[in-house]
Amino acid sequence: MKAAIITIGTELVIGSVVNTNSAYLAEKLTDQGVHVSYHISLRDDFEDIKSCIEEYSKKVDLIFLCGGxxxxxxxxxxxxxAKFLDKDLILDEKQYKKLIDRSKKRKYKLTENNKKQAFVIESSLILDNNHGQAPGEVLEKDGVKYFLLPGPPNEFRGMVDEYIVNLIDDDSMIFTKSINVKELGESRVESMIRELDLEDSDLSINTFAKFKYTEIKILAEGKDRLLLQQKVEFVSEKLFKSFEAYIYDDLDKKSEAEKLVEILKEKNLKISFAESITGGLLASMITKISGASQILKNSIVCYSNLSKHKILGVSENTLNKYGAVSEQTAYEMAKGLNSLGMSQVNISVTGEAGPICDEKPIGTVYACYYYSDSNYRIEKYDFSGNRNEIQMKTANKILSTLIKDLQED
Structure with a gap:
């Protein structure tokens, strides 16, 4: 079966509201073996909606109209x-009574336009909305099923969970499994997968870049349940072995900050930060964790060159010759932090977050991991994204690197 998900609402198209309904429904349909072929968002325009229904009724078996x-x-x-199907709208007495009872219970006056929600398309299957007012409906014509579902996410998800699975009849099955890989990046992950040559006519492997990791999605489709399950398990084992050193365990619900605080407490170590590009983000992430006061000794936001020089002792010569965004400056920031004698782990970070670059290309970041005068290193990173994304990627990379360093002593 093929499906089109049509979400309706001007607020979705202009970006005032984020469309989470499409993703939620698509995942549920995929689990049921339905091919979600199209996602469409439309303004509240009669002719646009009608034209869209006409177009996709020729392409798919299921059309989901969400919102409006x-x-x-x-x-x-x-x-x-109703116009497209050449059917009338009729008042459903049960739905109207429900509206009246709801208004009395919540002590508000039922206006004339509220009554509109009790009208349904003749001969439709009514889906009671147990989370709101507007009911859902299901109709069928010329082999195509049409689903009307409300737009508010709490109502929409409740009705999807309650009704949709039982209203789809398809003898094909889809099995999926995900493996999450960190550090390598999507392009490298994809190249390594293709070298393994694991796909066939029933099974495909796709990659999706997420914020902290790359998701490898295995998808097998067919009618033989046992065969599909065996294929998915075989392929997942092969992939797990190939990426074993880079598996991102999303079953571990602890954040990187929580893990770092735990490790520092176990090892009885203190940490300090000197932040330029991240502007205190690292310290903020740490202080959100219970027990942070036991391990965090100092946090300096040295955004200006003057503060780097006056507080951390970065030489003016270094700043003038190499710039604020340089490995030399990162080193002297960390060394100055270490000289305060408050921590065994001292981290400095400087970089270009954009949107206008001052010295280096946007996304260029230098971090110095300073454990002692004889044990330190400087890492250069090149991140993409907007200002906030670059700052978050920088902070998360530093936390994950610290965890790896400390786990390896």
Missing amino acids: LGPTKDDMTKEVL
Whole structure:
């Protein structure tokens, strides 16, 4: 079966509201063996919605119309579908009574436009909305099933979970499994997978870049349940062995900051930060964790060259010759932090977050991991993204590197 998910609402198209409904429904449908072929978002426009339904009714078996079932003038999805199917809207007494009872219980006046939500398309299967007011509906014509679902996420998800699985009849099955890989980057992960040559006509392997890791998604489709399960398990074992050193264990719900605090406490070590590009983000992430006061001794936000020089002792010659974003400056920042004698672990970080670059290309970051005068190293990173993303990637990379260093002593 093929499906199209059509989400309706001007607020979605212009970016005022993030569309989470499509992703939620797509995942549920995929688990049921349905091919989600299209995601479409539309403004509240009668002709646009009608044209979209006409187009995709020729391409798919299932059409999900999400949103536009409310009481206002711009809620028109139900009216459009009724027009397309050449059916009338009729007042459903049960739904109308439900509206009246709800208004009495919540002590608000039921306005005339609220009554609109009790109208349904004739001969449709009504799906009671146990989380809101507008009911869902299911209709079928010429081999295509049409689903009307409310837009508010709490109502939408409740109805998807309660009804949709039982209303889809398909004898094909899809099995999926994910393996999350850290540090390598999506392009390298994808290249390594292709070298293994594990795909066949029933099974595909795809990669998706996430914030902290790359997701490897194994997807097998067919009608033989046992065969599909065996294929997925075989391939997942092969992939796990190939990426064993880089597996990101998402079953471990602890954040990188929590893990770092734990390790520092176990080893009875103290940590200090000198932050330029991250502007205190590292210290903020640590102080959100219970027990941070036992391990965090100092946090200096040295954003300006003057503060780097006055507080940490970075020489003016270094700043003038190499710039604030340089390995030399990162080293002297960390050395100055270490000279305060408060911590055994001293971390400095400086870089370009954008959107305008001053010295180096945007995303260039230098971090110095300073454990003693004879035990330190400087790492250079090149991150992509906007200002906030570069700052978060920098902080997360430093935390994960510290965890690895301390675990290896």
